[in-house]
């Protein structure tokens with residue numbers, strides 16, 4: 001295994017059932033056994049290489065899982081029908097009634113809603129903490145804490161988790177560090193930095209074409225086996241399974257991820273620097289003034305840069321909406337949630353992807369109404385894009401003058 005994530009994907013070799021360069025797509029929900037005894041062994045989890053039923057595993061899903069495990073330097077992985085399916089089954093596998101979670105307070109809105117509103121029904125309590133304060137994280141740990149949960153780059157504030165330091169704390173208390181790495185595939189390798197479980201929403205950069213929802217949990221063979229266990233595995237019993245056809249198509253897109261990530265990052269870096277010079281309130285981990293810039297550099301796989309996501313605070317939600325509508329009208333991107341598309345996507349975080357977070361908590365964590373989250377696209381001529389964005393910003397009064405007229 002190489003220590004470079006894209007090499008590990010490149011190094012996988014496929015000889016399909018008929019010699020195809022892509023593995024054949026498995027098209028079955030159930031599988032035959034030549035001997036009844038093997039079926040029993042498979043149920044008990046002992047028959048390597050045998051398939052039972054596609055909610056448990058299927059050849060196409062295993063191919064995709066192995067490629068993602070190679071990318072994340074983990075023993076194996078389990079793909080699921082959505083990022084939320086991966087997150088919720090991981091949390092419910094690790095935690096039960098009476099357990100406690102220490103979570104970053106700036107996480108994906110769906111995950112926040114799950115921990116805040118749903119898991120309390122099972123008597124699982126969560127403390128939401130500022131992930132950049134290691135003291136607060138450690139202080140929040142109680143004897144019933146089972147995991148520290150956070151995103152490598154937080155959504156939407158783009159705070160950076162100090163993964164090696166968090167892993168040290170987790171190990172000290174013998175609890176799990178679970179990282180959602182959706183914003184930074186290839187850029188950061190959480191398991192290599194000490195995390196125990198790495199999760200992705202495949203819906204975003206990894207698939208990159210916005211034609212499907214998907215997720216993955218990457219971890220040890222033991223943990224993935226426990227997720228798939230027919231008797232008490234959350235992935236098996238809750239059933240967030242991915243369809244084989246989709247797994248095959250995501251695997252094909254994964255192979256160009258390294259090229260796309262470099263372009264997303266260099267385009268975002270270019271725009272962030274320009275916006276900064278223009279005096280706009282831009283947040284991007286690749287800017288020297290970003291408070292976690294040096295921390296990010298101490299962890300990242302340098303060739304992929306600082307990622308495709310930046311935020312711009314234009315003051316009010318009205319201004320944000322006006323600007324986004326104009327940019328969409330001028331075909332600079334889409335007013336849409338999600339990220340990792342070939343076109344730029346923008347949304348006002350406070351009223352969309354983070355709307356599950358109550359307004360007063362949004363204010364407390366520094367989530368202003370006027371924040372627009374941009375997922376920068378693969379634009380070939382980013383200078384042209386910048387000029388056109390600049391024009392829109394001048395037109396709505398976010399910028400005073402248009403230097404390009």
Ligand SMILES: *Cc1c(COP(=O)(O)O)cnc(C)c1O
Pocket residue numbers: 082083084085108110111151155180182183201202203204213214215
């Ligand atoms: C989108 C997203 C999710 C949820 O993934 P789905 O595929 O939509 O279920 C979780 N975490 C982060 C950081 C995301 O951006």
